[in-house]
Amino acid sequence: MSDPGPVVLGDMPSLSKLYVNAAATAARRRLLGTDLGTALPESSHEVRGIMVDVEKLTAYQHLIGEPATDVLPAGFIHALAFPVAMSVMNRDDFPLPLLGMIHLRNAVEQRRAISFTEPLDITASAVNLRGHRSGTQLDMVAEARSGKGDAVLWRGISTYLAKGVFLPGIDKPSVHMVQADFRPTNPTGLWQLGVDTGRAYAAVSGDFNPIHLSALSAKALGMRRSIAHGMYLAARALADVGAVKGEAFNWDVSFEAPVFLPARVALDITTVQADGGAWERSDYVAWSPKAGRKHFSGSVTSR
Amino acid sequence: MSETGREESVVQPTQGTQGQLRKAVVVGGNRIPFARTGGAYTKSSNQDMLTAALDGLIARFGLQDERIGEVAAGAVLKHSRDFNLTREAVLGSPLAAETPAYDVQQACATGLETVLGLANKIKLGQIDSAIAGGVDSASDAPIAVSEGLREVLLDLNRAKTLPQRLKVLSKLRPKDLAPDAPNTGEPRTGLSMGEHQALTTAQWKVTREAQDELAYNSHRNLAAAYDAGFFDDLLTPYRGLTRDSNLRPDTSIEKLATLKPVFGKNLGSEATMTAGNSTPLTDGASTVLLASEEWADAHDLPKLATVIDGEAAAVDFVHGKDGLLMAPVFAVPRLLARNGLTLDDFDFFEIHEAFAGTVLSTLAAWENEEFGRTRLGLEGALGVVDRSKLNVNGSSLAAGHPFAATGGRIVASLAKMLHARGQVDGRPSRGLISICAAGGQGVVAILESH
Numbered sequence: 001m002s003d004p005g006p007v008v009l010g011d012m013p014s015l016s017k018l019y020v021n022a023a024a025t026a027a028r029r030r031l032l033g034t035d036l037g038t039a040l041p042e043s044s045h046e047v048r049g050i051m052v053d054v055e056k057l058t059a060y061q062h063l064i065g066e067p068a069t070d071v072l073p074a075g076f077i078h079a080l081a082f083p084v085a086m087s088v089m090n091r092d093d094f095p096l097p098l099l100g101m102i103h104l105r106n107a108v109e110q111r112r113a114i115s116f117t118e119p120l121d122i123t124a125s126a127v128n129l130r131g132h133r134s135g136t137q138l139d140m141v142a143e144a145r146s147g148k149g150d151a152v153l154w155r156g157i158s159t160y161l162a163k164g165v166f167l168p169g170i171d172k173p174s175v176h177m178v179q180a181d182f183r184p185t186n187p188t189g190l191w192q193l194g195v196d197t198g199r200a201y202a203a204v205s206g207d208f209n210p211i212h213l214s215a216l217s218a219k220a221l222g223m224r225r226s227i228a229h230g231m232y233l234a235a236r237a238l239a240d241v242g243a244v245k246g247e248a249f250n251w252d253v254s255f256e257a258p259v260f261l262p263a264r265v266a267l268d269i270t271t272v273q274a275d276g277g278a279w280e281r282s283d284y285v286a287w288s289p290k291a292g293r294k295h296f297s298g299s300v301t302s303r
Numbered sequence: 304m305s306e307t308g309r310e311e312s313v314v315q316p317t318q319g320t321q322g323q324l325r326k327a328v329v330v331g332g333n334r335i336p337f338a339r340t341g342g343a344y345t346k347s348s349n350q351d352m353l354t355a356a357l358d359g360l361i362a363r364f365g366l367q368d369e370r371i372g373e374v375a376a377g378a379v380l381k382h383s384r385d386f387n388l389t390r391e392a393v394l395g396s397p398l399a400a401e402t403p404a405y406d407v408q409q410a411c412a413t414g415l416e417t418v419l420g421l422a423n424k425i426k427l428g429q430i431d432s433a434i435a436g437g438v439d440s441a442s443d444a445p446i447a448v449s450e451g452l453r454e455v456l457l458d459l460n461r462a463k464t465l466p467q468r469l470k471v472l473s474k475l476r477p478k479d480l481a482p483d484a485p486n487t488g489e490p491r492t493g494l495s496m497g498e499h500q501a502l503t504t505a506q507w508k509v510t511r512e513a514q515d516e517l518a519y520n521s522h523r524n525l526a527a528a529y530d531a532g533f534f535d536d537l538l539t540p541y542r543g544l545t546r547d548s549n550l551r552p553d554t555s556i557e558k559l560a561t562l563k564p565v566f567g568k569n570l571g572s573e574a575t576m577t578a579g580n581s582t583p584l585t586d587g588a589s590t591v592l593l594a595s596e597e598w599a600d601a602h603d604l605p606k607l608a609t610v611i612d613g614e615a616a617a618v619d620f621v622h623g624k625d626g627l628l629m630a631p632v633f634a635v636p637r638l639l640a641r642n643g644l645t646l647d648d649f650d651f652f653e654i655h656e657a658f659a660g661t662v663l664s665t666l667a668a669w670e671n672e673e674f675g676r677t678r679l680g681l682e683g684a685l686g687v688v689d690r691s692k693l694n695v696n697g698s699s700l701a702a703g704h705p706f707a708a709t710g711g712r713i714v715a716s717l718a719k720m721l722h723a724r725g726q727v728d729g730r731p732s733r734g735l736i737s738i739c740a741a742g743g744q745g746v747v748a749i750l751e752s753h
Contacts (some may be wrong), residue, residue, distance in 0.1 A: 034395055058346040065393040070350035070541060108548055117543060243397040244368075 006046035006123055013047075013087040015206050022091055022098040029097070038167045039116065040138060041093045045126035047084050052116040053078075060204040064232070065239040069092040070117065070152035074251055075235030076108045077120075077154045079205035081142035085124040085158065094126065096136060100221065103230045104137065105159040105254045111303070113247035114146070114153050119147045131172040135163040182294040184287050187266035189240060193228055195262045201232040228259040233286065233296055240269055241282040241300045257288070264289055278302075326712035327422035328606040328753050330599055332715020333360035334589035335541035339549050340441040343542045344586040349385060352541070352578055352588035353392040353438040356708075358538030360434065360590045362603055367397040372430025374404040375417040376590070378438050379706035379741075381408070382445040389436070410740035411657065412615070413437045414589060414710020415748060419613035421593050431598040435714070437707030438588035451479030464725035489741065491621050496628070497658065501567025501576050504660030507667040511575035514659035515559040518580040518700045525697025533696055534656055537715050547705040549583055566658075580659035585703030589711030591718075597635035607752040608718035609731075613748040615636035620743035628661045630745030631737040632668045636679045638747055639738030647694060651720055651734035653713045654688075656699040661739055696720065710738055714750070720744045721752035 011024035052072065060076050061068040072080075089098045114120070121144070128139040137159055144154040166172075198212030210217035211227055218226040238245075259265060266289040272281040285297040338344045361367060361375050385391070389404040409416045414437035421433035448456070453475075458471040488495050503512070508557060528534060529546055538545075562577035592604075599606045616634035618625035619693055625632075631654075639645060646669070654662045668674050669685040676752040679685060696716055699709055717734045724732035731751040739745045 054343075055346055058351070059353075062346075062348070067354045067358070068347055069355055242400075243395065246397075 006044040007086070008046050008048060009087065009203065010284045011047070012050060013083045015083050015086060016208055018083065018086045018090050019099075019209065025090070025092075026097050026099055038099065038169050039095065039112050039131075040126040040129050041088060041091050043091075044123050045084050045088050046121060046123040048121045049204070050080065050120045050122060052080070052120075054116055055206060057116050059067075063200055063204050064235045066235075067243070070115050071113045071247070072116055073239070074108050074239060074249075075231055075233065077114065077144055078106070078108065078142070078156050078231055078235075080120070081122045081124060081144060081156060082205070082207060084122050085140040085142050088124050088126050095129070095167060096138070097166055101160040101162050103158060103255055104161050104230065105157075106234060106252070108251045109155045109159045109303070110247075110249050110251065111151070111153050111155070118146045118288075120153075121147065129167075129170065131166075131170045132161050133172055135161050135165050136167050136170060137161045156165060158218075164278045182285075182287065182292075184266065184289070184292050187289070188269050189267040191236065191265040191267065192290070193259065193261055193263045193265060195226070197228050197232070197261050198226050201229045205229065205231070211292075225260045228261055228263070230255045230258075230296065231251060233259060234298060236285065237267060237269070237284045237296075237298065238300060240267065241284070244271075244279045244296070245282070245300050246279075246302060248303040250301045250303055251298070252301075253296055257293040257295050259288075259295050324426040325428065326596055326753075327425035327609045327610045328591040328596055328599055329610065329714060329718035329750065330594050330604045331360075331364060331607060332589065332591040332711060332718070333357075333363055333535055334538055334708065334712055334728055335359070335587055336538060336544040336716065337547040337549065337585045337587035337705055337708070337712075338542075338544055338583040338662060339703060340586055342426050342442075342586070343544045344440065345442045347440065347441050347542065347586065349381065349438045349440050349588075350388060350392055350395070352381075352440065352586065353378075353388065353436060353590075354395045355539070355541045356436065356438070356588035356590045357392055357396045357398070357434070360592055361397050362461055362539075363536065364602075365591055366592075368399050369402075369432075370399040371402045371434055372432045373421060373424065374398075374402055374434040374436070375407050376404070376434075376436035376438065377407040377409075377413040377707050378419065378440075379408065379410055379413060380439055380441060380444045381495070386687065392520065397530045408707075409746065410742055410744060411704070412738050412740040412744060412746035413707035414712070415613070415714065415736060415738050415746045416615070418591055418593065418610065418710060418714050419746070419748060421648075422610035422613075425593055425595050426439070428595075431595045433593040434590055435593060436588065436590035436711050437705075437709070439705035439706070439707050439749050440586045441584035442586050447483040449481055449483055451476060455479065455505055489620075489627065491565045495566070497566035497576060497581055497626035499620070500581075500658045500660050501570060501574070502623070502663075503574060503629060503664045504658070505567060505570055505573045506626065507664040509575065509660050509663040511560075513663055514575055514580040515556055515577075516660040517656070517662060518559055519554060519556050521694060521697050521702075522551050522554045522699035523697075524695055525550055525701035528696035532569065533716075533719070547587075547702045549585060550697075550701050554579075560725060565628045572670070576658060578658055579658075580700065582657060582699045582704040585705045587703065587705035587708045589708040589715065591711045591714050605722070607722040608734075608750045609753050611733075611749040611751050612638060612642055613746060615744065615746045617745070618743045625743070626664060627741070627743055628657055628739035629664065630743055631670065631747050632665050632745075633679065634745050634747040635669070635686050635735065635737060636681060639685075642749060644733075644749070646688055646735075648733060649735045650692060650724055650732045651695065651717060652688050652693045653698065653717050653734060654694065655704070655709055655713065655736075655738040656694065657704065657739055665737065665739075710736075710746075713738070714748075721750055725752055
């Protein structure tokens with residue numbers, strides 16, 4: 001099969017339009033019973049020459065607790081790439097309903113520091129459609145390069161689940177992943193997340209998904225209250241790991257129970273050092289101090 | 304003993320700081336370009352800018368994961384939440400988290416005072432390495448609630464019952480809702496710093512032409528220093544700025560002459576202070592790496608200059624005995640006497656340009672016979688500053704003046720200049736720093752090439 005090459009978008013897609021379009025598509029598919037197909041779109045989408053708005057960068061850094069340096073935080077690049085990924089998931093030939101998809105995991109490779117002064121090309125594609133015990137999952141891969149043809153500086157893989165959607169020909173995994181029992185330890189940090197946490201992150205990331213904005217908008221989509229953005233939580237954990245991670249690192253997170261707002265979240269960060277005492281890895285886990293349920297866990301690893 | 308060959312004029316040899324103690328050297332510095340308020344750093348906090356300046360210093364000298372003896376910095380306009388500003392900046396930096404830090408606040412002398420205090424600790428052998436610094440944001444300035452609202456909020460917090468709370472709330476008046484913004488006025492006089500300086504400028508009969516010429520030279524010298532690459536290893540870009548945004552390389556005496564006076568307008572024809580010969584409100588941060596000679600050698604780092612000595616002074620400005628910004632006029636003679644030096648023994652003078660009038664009033668006071676006799680306790684005038692040695696790479700009129708960051712800017716630049724000059728007439732080249740500050744204070748210092 002020949003590579004069709006990326007579909008180059010003229011402008012950064014508007015997330016709000018993408019959400020509206022996704023809602024319309026969902027309604028149309030429900031009414032018409034359109035056959036969604038069982039394959040992911042082959043085309044990747046690309047936006048070139050993206051310049052970061054320094055005010056948005058500063059607002060993001062202040063909200064997340066990153067030092068407001070000229071280096072783009074890894075989570076900020078995720079937010080930058082998110083509309084490009086969304087535009088792929090919004091294509092007519094995308095086989096899963098976009099709205100209501102659940103972010104299961106995220107893995108980022110920050111290969112070198114990227115300054116806000118560098119124009120970026122961001123490409124996104126959908127790969128690895130596969131079964132899940134409660135639906136169908138896939139990976140959205142986004143890559144950021146500095147100028148055409150240059151090496152990939154940042155790569156993010158976001159794994160999403162379309163809950164309750166089973167496509168013909170895609171089997172559930174036969175092996176159930178058994179979750180180990182979680183026992184809360186002594187936290188190294190405690191976050192107080194107000195009801196406006198979702199709105200605040202929406203303002204700096206552009207992700208105005210209604211499930212994060214208010215209890216009312218979340219209820220409209222079947223949630224009992226609004227929930228914190230997963231990438232907001234993971235980015236705060238990354239910021240908490242601090243400057244020890246250096247300029248190149250891997251950053252992973254697995255999301256479990258959503259954080260309903262307002263909330264208190266307990267966090268534990270464990271530093272793992274190499275034999276020589278150099279930093280090797282920081283593992284983090286966050287949970288609800290009230291219910292003892294794990295919200296998310298992950299690690300930041302030196303590259 | 305003194306290394307100056309002027310032992311005979313040293314009042315008490317035991318007061319000299321050289322000879323008995325080990326040396327504190329300036330390894331280098333790093334600052335971010337200074338930005339006019341409301342410009343490139345509008346959304347950046349003091350902590351952001353201090354961290355950015357610190358990050359650049361750490362990268363330049365390979366201090367990642369290094370436990371520095373102590374870091375001291377400060378800000379003049381400071382949010383109450385920033386009580387541990389310097390320690391927070393250290394925690395956000397790649398320095399070892401085991402690096403202690405403390406805040407200093409001495410108005411515009413903050414930056415120089417951090418250098419002197421830390422250098423003294425190094426000389427005493429208490430620490431081997433230190434980072435001095437300062438930061439200020441006039442853009443992200445703290446705004447306080449009014450005194451009335453503050454009292455009501457505190458009382459409300461103490462009230463236990465609903466009726467008590469309602470009673471407290473009933474004390475609130477509409478005027479209490481207006482916030483208190485910071486200003487540059489002196490608390491005891493109500494006069495702004497510019498109005499104070501306008502009185503001093505007029506008292507010393509400093510002309511408009513002389514002030515404009517000093518401002519012109521500041522811009523010309525700073526622009527030439529940038530063009531010559533002088534700041535290449537003293538500065539890291541931040542938020543898109545690579546040069547101080549206040550710098551006007553194309554300004555001219557003629558252009559400066561067209562500006563209308565902004566301070567001392569009640570003086571009529573004697574009103575000479577304009578926006579061109581006064582420093583604008585500015586945002587920025589600076590840092591300086593200090594060390595013992597042993598530490599610098601062990602880390603294979605340069606030793607640009609030695610911190611010789613420093614002196615603070617204050618004047619009774621409240622009822623006009625002396626001008627608000629004239630304390631360095633008194634500090635310098637004391638410092639020179641202790642070190643057995645005269646103004647002729649210096650190769651560089653770094654006199655902070657709060658206003659062109661401040662620098663020129665200071666020089667006039669030092670050149671005045673009567674003032675020297677009656678106020679400085681000398682036999683005559685202190686002396687004349689060779690203008691060709693004054694602020695040769697520009698100063699605050701061109702670079703801008705983020706209050707607490709100015710000391711670090713000057714120390715790092717002067718250390719580099721001294722190192723480049725090396726020996727002069729068989730002695731280390733020598734520089735004098737003079738910084739005036741609010742509250743009628745001033746801090747001055749001597750650096751020598753290493």
